[in-house]
Amino acid sequence: MRAILLLWLLAIGDSKPYEPINAMDYMSNYDTMMADRPASRRGLDRPASRWGDDDNDIDDDDDDDDEDCPSGCQCFPHVVQCSDKGLISIPEKIPEDTRMIDLQNNDITDIKENDFKGLKDLYALFLINNKLSSIHPKAFKDLGRLRLLYLSYNLLTQVPANLPPNILELRFHENRISRVQKEAFKGLRSLNVLELGANPLANSGIELGAFDGVATLYLGISEAKLTAVPKDLPSSMTELQLDYNKISKVEIEDFKRFKNLQRLSLGFNQIKSVENGSLASIPNVREIHLENNKLRKVPPGLSSLRYLQVMFLHGNKINYVGVNDFCPSRDSDKKSQYSSISLFANPVRYWNIPPTTFRCVAGSRGVQLASNFRRK
Structure with missing residues (x-):
């Protein structure tokens, strides 16, 4: 129950x-x-x-x-x-x-x-x-x-x-919380859902040890003042929402502790790069949102994520998609097919993308493509 x-x-x-x-x-x-x-x-x-x-x-x-x-x-x-x-x-x-x-x-x-x-x-x-x-x-x-x-x-x-x-x-x-003090949630070992979004909370406002002892599954800090992925979040998380912040990059250390993460939302930030190996730390992820950022290429490592089913990349500056950016070279390495990949509102010429790029997508409607360029 x-x-x-x-x-x-x-x-x-x-x-x-x-x-x-x-x-x-x-x-x-x-x-x-x-x-x-x-x-x-x-x-x-x-x-x-x-x-x-x-x-x-x-x-x-x-x-x-x-x-x-x-x-x-x-x-x-x-x-x-x-x-x-x-x-x-x-x-x-x-x-x-x-x-x-x-x-x-x-x-x-x-x-x-x-x-x-x-x-x-x-x-x-x-x-x-x-x-x-x-x-x-x-x-x-x-x-x-x-x-x-x-x-x-x-x-x-x-x-x-x-x-x-x-x-x-x-x-x-949506309060006025600008600081989460050390051990703010001490003893809350049953806490499953924690929502802190729409507060003026910056990275410096999250004290080291603020989430010690918390087994939170869902954590939301959207619409805040974060400039990077906070480093001291609960390792138990299965869902993390950091949309509408000012995060500029994803680093290899950002997700190393979150082995159980299944849904990651980083849409509407200012992310220009995702460091190689960053996403390999979340092998069980099912859904990643990176829409409306400033990426110029598909994040590296997606093809190694065996259970990834939803990948939102629309509204970026991606101008090239490689044949192995989403799917592994061996079909057996992908345990769950994609149900949705969004690439619309990017400058990539979709007619230049080889059809085999989406060989691990379920159904013809699983990919949303568009281009900012018109044929001349």
């Missing part, structure tokens, strides 16, 4: 993290969420209404009058929904059996020490699009079962201290 939960998280993680989420989508995945709970508690307190018997449905018109529901919010079994309410602080009297709190699109400026006191069963906390600038170091002390924490679209300048230890998905997209 943990594998199912991870696939669900990664599917959500592939969507744009700064868009407001629909909490009802998470409610519909209640069974998946509860699969991660201890077996001794699983199924003993399953709510009625949306996830139980139809005859126990809640009348929404009475939610605001429920003395067990925070003022101005709507309450469902184990769910408190307070989005778009103009709140300036965390509401009081949140029921202790709450597992999901939706506080999106409010004007909350800070989180105090006791705002979530006693919420030991809380699973998901959504604070997207508020005005958060400070979080008390002990604000999460009771949230030992918290798995999803969304803090995107706020005014935070640093990663909060003492994050819940069992967190699975953590999002800080």
Whole structure:
């Protein structure tokens, strides 16, 4: 069941993290969420209404009058929904059996020490699009079962201290974080998805040891101020997104630690060169994005990547494609055929590319070609 939960998280993680989420989508995945709970508690307190018997449905018109529901919010079994309410602080009297709190699109400026006191069963906390600038170091002390924490679209300048230890998905997209301090994520050994994109984060702002002990599978630092691939990222990653930065080159040391990497996104940077041997360090990669950069040739080493299926190179300055740039000389060396190679919006004369160049591509539509030159 943990594998199912991870696939669900990664599917959500592939969507744009700064868009407001629909909490009802998470409610519909209640069974998946509860699969991660201890077996001794699983199924003993399953709510009625949306996830139980139809005859126990809640009348929404009475939610605001429920003395067990925070003022101005709507309450469902184990769910408190307070989005778009103009709140300036965390509401009081949140029921202790709450597992999901939706506080999106409010004007909350800070989180105090006791705002979530006693919420030991809380699973998901959504604070997207508020005005958060400070979080008390002990604000999460009771949230030992918290798995999803969304803090995107706020005014935070640093990663909060003492994050819940069992967190699975953590999002800080579009804040004002310019520094990730040493051991910022210490103890988060269950963390699978970490989103830090759209922050003014430069290479110098990532302190050595910032990701020590983290087994993150997905890491996003797109739309930041990176000028090179950071050297101290989690070695466990299967997906790394660094699009829309100012990275100018890929060096042989950049990916040596990431043997499990399967998806690499470096589109919309300023990359002029990929050092020979750089991509050989990620032998299990399935998908590489290098579109909209300044490459003048196909990156070396693609033909040695046995499982590579998607290669985006459109919008570069590539003017030549060699017959062995994508495919190995022996067919048996390629374990997975390409499903997509994009080379459009490059100055290469596509009619000069030998057809055998794409001998390891599945189907006639697997290659997208175009030219900036016209026949005269």
